[in-house]
Amino acid sequence: MTTSAPRPLVTAFEWVPAFAHGLVRDLRVRWALEEIDEPYDTELFNARNPRPEEYLARQPFDQVPAFREGDIDIFETGAILLYLGEQDERLLPKDGQPRWTALSWLFAALNSIEPFLVPITIYDLFHQDKAWMPEAREAALTICRKRLSRLTDALDGKDWLAGQFSIADITMITVLNNLRHTEIVAEYPALVAYKARGEERPAYKRALEAQIADYAQEAA
Incomplete structure (x- = not known):
């Protein structure tokens, strides 16, 4: 019996004011994952409260998104998008x-x-x-x-x-x-x-x- 690898995990907020809908940067990562048909999970935080100390080890600026896939942790949307682009030419030309x-x-x-x-x-x-x-x-x-x-x-x-x-x-x-x-x-x-x-x-x-x-x- 084989077990499937855990799905990519994207952190996001559980609520923001309406004027910020579509502006929080986890949207960029979600969009990239949708372009390559990659299912993912989200871990939601309250934007009005500090994130747990454990989270600062993953995202030192206490922001979203952070990204986890297997034993890989990445913060900053540019780095996350680059990681995803390296895996699929639909997001980044190969050479x-x-x-x-x-x-x-x-x-x-x-x-x-x-x-x-x-x-x-x-x-x-x-x-x-x-x-x-x-x-x-x-x-x-x-x-x-x-x-x-x-x-x-x-x-x-x-x-x-x-x-x-x-x-x-x-x-x-x-x-x-x-x-x-x-x-x-x-x-x-x-x-x-x-x-x-x-x-x-x-x-x-x-x-x-x-x-x-x-x-x-x-x-x-």
Whole structure:
């Protein structure tokens, strides 16, 4: 008699406010797993309470997601997506320029785009009543628009950043979601279409439904 290996385990929150649905980064990992038809389990934590000490050994910044498969523990979504991409060419080309283009854009999404989008969200959602906010937001918006313009140029008529769909697109599309409460992305029709292509993928829809279903458990 053989025993099957344990399924991958993804940590997530059991509840977040509605404005954060689809923004918590476990969605990126869920999406990747759905793209390769890999069943997984979730371990849910209360976002309003500190995680257990044991969890800090797996995720030293007390965030989600963390990922476990067998005796492998990984934190940070970029690292998790890279791990999954190494296992399946549907997520990451095996070699050549397409592979390195996908990896470059994976890191670009996390380092050259996301840090310049998130401040807009923070200002809008948490600092609207601050006297200094409009000026700070305008400065951040100038940089944000420059980054989005460069991203638009890089797409240059392509459906996906590396030619074929990859973990770079999973990351970039979810990064763009940080601005969904604004009309900023709408200023760039190519990005609107790119984002729509990603969100129309069945795997994205399944991942989002699964994330929200986990939130509904506490609400019930």
